[in-house]
Amino acid sequence: MINGHLVDADSANFSVGDMAIQRGYGVFDFFKFINWQPVFLDDHLDRLFHSARQMRLEEGLDREDLIAQIISLIYANQLKDVGIRITLTGGYAEDGYSIHRPNLIITLTPLTLRRDLPPGIRLISHPFQRQLPEVKTIDYLMAIWLQPFIKAQGADDVVYRNGETILECPRANLCIINANGELQTTRTNVLAGITRNKVLELAQQRVPLSQQDIQLADLYAAREAFITSTTKLITPVLSVDGQWIGTGHPGPVTKALSADLLQLVFSDNRP
Amino acid sequence: MINGHLVDADSANFSVGDMAIQRGYGVFDFFKFINWQPVFLDDHLDRLFHSARQMRLEEGLDREDLIAQIISLIYANQLKDVGIRITLTGGYAEDGYSIHRPNLIITLTPLTLRRDLPPGIRLISHPFQRQLPEVKTIDYLMAIWLQPFIKAQGADDVVYRNGETILECPRANLCIINANGELQTTRTNVLAGITRNKVLELAQQRVPLSQQDIQLADLYAAREAFITSTTKLITPVLSVDGQWIGTGHPGPVTKALSADLLQLVFSDNRP
Numbered sequence: 001m002i003n004g005h006l007v008d009a010d011s012a013n014f015s016v017g018d019m020a021i022q023r024g025y026g027v028f029d030f031f032k033f034i035n036w037q038p039v040f041l042d043d044h045l046d047r048l049f050h051s052a053r054q055m056r057l058e059e060g061l062d063r064e065d066l067i068a069q070i071i072s073l074i075y076a077n078q079l080k081d082v083g084i085r086i087t088l089t090g091g092y093a094e095d096g097y098s099i100h101r102p103n104l105i106i107t108l109t110p111l112t113l114r115r116d117l118p119p120g121i122r123l124i125s126h127p128f129q130r131q132l133p134e135v136k137t138i139d140y141l142m143a144i145w146l147q148p149f150i151k152a153q154g155a156d157d158v159v160y161r162n163g164e165t166i167l168e169c170p171r172a173n174l175c176i177i178n179a180n181g182e183l184q185t186t187r188t189n190v191l192a193g194i195t196r197n198k199v200l201e202l203a204q205q206r207v208p209l210s211q212q213d214i215q216l217a218d219l220y221a222a223r224e225a226f227i228t229s230t231t232k233l234i235t236p237v238l239s240v241d242g243q244w245i246g247t248g249h250p251g252p253v254t255k256a257l258s259a260d261l262l263q264l265v266f267s268d269n270r271p
Numbered sequence: 272m273i274n275g276h277l278v279d280a281d282s283a284n285f286s287v288g289d290m291a292i293q294r295g296y297g298v299f300d301f302f303k304f305i306n307w308q309p310v311f312l313d314d315h316l317d318r319l320f321h322s323a324r325q326m327r328l329e330e331g332l333d334r335e336d337l338i339a340q341i342i343s344l345i346y347a348n349q350l351k352d353v354g355i356r357i358t359l360t361g362g363y364a365e366d367g368y369s370i371h372r373p374n375l376i377i378t379l380t381p382l383t384l385r386r387d388l389p390p391g392i393r394l395i396s397h398p399f400q401r402q403l404p405e406v407k408t409i410d411y412l413m414a415i416w417l418q419p420f421i422k423a424q425g426a427d428d429v430v431y432r433n434g435e436t437i438l439e440c441p442r443a444n445l446c447i448i449n450a451n452g453e454l455q456t457t458r459t460n461v462l463a464g465i466t467r468n469k470v471l472e473l474a475q476q477r478v479p480l481s482q483q484d485i486q487l488a489d490l491y492a493a494r495e496a497f498i499t500s501t502t503k504l505i506t507p508v509l510s511v512d513g514q515w516i517g518t519g520h521p522g523p524v525t526k527a528l529s530a531d532l533l534q535l536v537f538s539d540n541r542p
Contacts, residue, residue, distance in 0.1 A: 002287070013284030014292065016273065016376050021285065021358065023411035024295035055416065087292065090415065099415065105287050128402070131413050139412055140294035142402050144361065144368065145326065 001073055001106040009107065018103055019090025025099070026089035026138040027051035030230055031194075032111060033074055033082050039230075039265055041067075043194045047136060048086055054135045057088045057102040066104075073108055083109040083231075087138065115266060117258045120236035120250055121156040121227070123174075125216065128160045129167060133189045143170030157227075159219075159240065162189065166214040172229035174237070175199065176214060176222035176245075177207065177253045184210035184218060195228040195261070202260040207253055224251030226258075233265065234258040272344055272377040280378065289374055290361025296370070297360035297409040298322035301501055302465075303382060304345055304353050310501075310536055312338075314465045318407060319357055325406045328359045328373040344379055354380040354502075358409065386537060388529045391507035391521055392427040392498070394445075396487065399431045400438060404460045414441030428498075430511065433460065437485040443500035445508070446470065447485060447493035447516075448478065448524045455481035455489060466499040466532070473531040478524055495522030497529075504536065505529040 002012060019025040029051065031044040045063060052058040070084055085107045091100035126149075128142050143158070150158050159174050160167040167186055168174060173196040175185040183203045185196060203209060212218075219225065225237035225245045234257055236250035273283060290296040300322065302315040316334060323329040341355055356378045362371035397420075399413050414429070421429050430445050431438040438457055439445060444467040446456040454474045456467060474480060483489075490496065496508035496516045505528055507521035 009288075012287045014287050016283045016285050016358070016378065017280075018292070019415070020292045020295070021289070021297070021360065021376075022409065023415055024291070024297070024409045025412055025415050026292070026295070056419075087287070089292065097411075097415065098418070105292075107287065131399070131402075132416065137412060138293065138295045139410060140368075141296055141408060141410055144290070144294055144296050144370065145403065147369070148327075 001069055003104055004069065006073070006076060012105075012107070014103070014105070015092055017092045017096070019093055019099065020087075020138060022093070022096050023090065024139060024141070025055070026087055027055050027057060027136055028085055028087040028138055029136055030083060030085045032230060033079075033084065034111075034113065034266065036074070036080055040194050040198065043197070047192070047194065048088075051135045051137070052088055052102075054132065055137070056099055057090065059102055061088070061102075061104070069106060073106060077108055079108060079110055081111045081113055083111050085109070115262055117250060117255060118232065118235045120238035122154065122239045123157055123159045123169070123237055124150060124153045124155040124241055125161045125166065125219075126158045127162070129162045129189055130160070130191075133167070133191060136191055140170055153242075161216060164216045166216060166219050169227055172227035172232055172235075174214065174219075174225065174227055176219055177224040177251060178210060178218050179221045179223065180210075181223065182208045182210040183253070184212060184214055186213040187211075188213055193228055195230055195233060198264060199228050199234065199257055199261060202257055202264065206256060206260075219245075222246065224254045226250075226254045234261055272340055274375055275340065277344070277347065283376075283378070285374070285376070286363055288363045288367070290364055290370065291358075291409060293364070293367050294361065295410060295412070296326070297358055298326050298328060298407055299356055299358040299409055300407055301354060301356045303501060304350075304355065305382075305384065305537065307345070307351055311465050311469065314468070318463070318465065319359075322406045322408070323359055323373075325403065326359075326408070327370055328361065330373055332359070332373070332375070340377060344377060348379055350379055350381055352382045352384055354382050356380070386533055388521060388526060389503065389506045391509035393425065393510045394428055394430045394440070394508055395421060395424045395426040395512055396432045396437065396490075397429045398433070400433045400460055401431070401462075404438070404462060407462055411441055424513075432487060435487045437487060437490050440498055443498035443503055443506075445485065445490075445496065445498050447490055448495040448522060449481060449489050450492045450494065451481075452494065453479045453481040454524070455483060455485055457484040458482075459484055464499055466501055466504060469535060470499050470505065470528055470532060473528055473535065477527060477531075490516075493517065495525045497521075497525045505532055
């Protein structure tokens with residue numbers, strides 16, 4: 001759906017004059033409907049509106065209208081389990097440089113869901129901080145540029161760091177169970193992940209929470225580590241920069257929190 | 272023109288699945304034809320190919336074919352003085368994250384040219400460094416985001432700095448005539464501007480060249496300052512962060528170099 005008009009994915013076209021193509025200027029959010037029910041929809045829409053305000057792309061954006069468009073798209077496509085991406089761009093600028101009326105794009109992708117703990121991944125750390133890190137922009141330039149470097153190191157993904165402070169993965173937050181047995185995650189200069197926030201709530205029943213941002217030394221010394229995201233839920237981290245985290249296998253807190261989260265995401269009585 | 276197909280600007284559409292819209296991943300270059308003749312075309316194509324290689328977007332890119340497409344577009348549109356933008360994006364990725372066959376877009380804009388020294392501008396400095404600064408990416412997120420902040424300071428544009436080192440404006444290089452009377456410009460972690468390079472060549476006849484990157488203190492103490500770009504050629508800088516540069520008026524070296532550059536750009540015997 002582009003600006004409220006239903007279009008087929010194959011013919012979902014867009015002017016080359018848009019500020020996303022001209023200047024990489026846009027924001028988005030991504031969330032799921034499972035068994036026709038939204039998963040954490042309010043949180044995602046809150047964040048989308050926050051991103052839009054921060055980037056001055058909120059003109060014409062209406063929450064009730066947006067929800068109506070999403071529902072109509074889901075039923076038009078008869079998709080029971082579906083990923084929804086909402087993208088807002090800077091629109092068609094006459095001068096190619098100023099924000100004009102934003103363009104709104106909604107795209108649907110059928111989902112195949114897994115309901116268990118995914119296999120663990122290996123990370124490398126890399127010095128980089130996203131621009132406007134608290135906004136979910138479309139800027140993944142560094143993440144995509146780094147892909148061959150990540151593969152060459154035998155890793156699956158990268159975690160950014162600013163000096164010694166660990167930040168986030170390009171599409172996920174990082175949490176650790178630190179050497180003191182506390183759950184620790186970096187809260188400054190990162191995107192506030194919806195899944196991460198749910199995990200922090202769930203974790204209160206299980207482990208103490210640290211309020212400190214993660215330092216590289218904390219990460220290397222951690223008992224367990226995992227990433228959180230809408231797509232990957234809780235995915236264990238087995239190693240960072242070639243060093244095993246804990247035993248190099250998913251740990252007990254990771255497993256317990258993953259079970260809690262799966263319960264929450266797949267519950268019919270989801271809040 | 273999209274992937275070799277001639278299309279009207281109004282109907283020049285593009286799939287929303289392209290990596291530029293999904294992930295802000297693309298490069299471009301911009302140059303002019305004046306009176307049917309290319310201006311520094313070889314330099315611009317060299318840089319475009321450099322950008323494409325750095326971003327792994329060179330697949331299918333052929334220099335002779337590209338020049339033929341540009342010429343045919345100019346004659347099809349009968350544009351004597353024209354700006355040409357060539358954009359290369361990451362293509363349509365199935366997973367929305369990996370580079371696929373790049374998309375090539377060529378757009379033309381009629382130009383109205385001025386042949387004198389433009390009015391001076393006021394800059395503010397701001398701590399930021401472009402990611403992959405030696406590549407002409409489509410990433411202008413920070414530049415556009417900063418616009419209201421620039422206006423609120425009564426300025427016309429921003430110059431980025433990394434700590435005390437002055438880098439570049441979002442769409443131009445900065446040069447100064449420093450307190451010793453040397454032409455000085457930052458060469459590391461900035462885009463190597465084609466116009467800047469021409470000015471450095473022209474300047475050899477006029478002033479000594481410094482090889483040092485510009486520090487904030489150099490800038491504040493400069494006798495003269497100007498920016499260089501394909502669009503703005505040499506444009507004087509009158510003030511930075513509210514402090515006058517030199518007398519606060521365009522200086523003698525700026526004027527002389529501007530005349531040299533205009534001569535070169537508008538010469539029929541341009542190399």
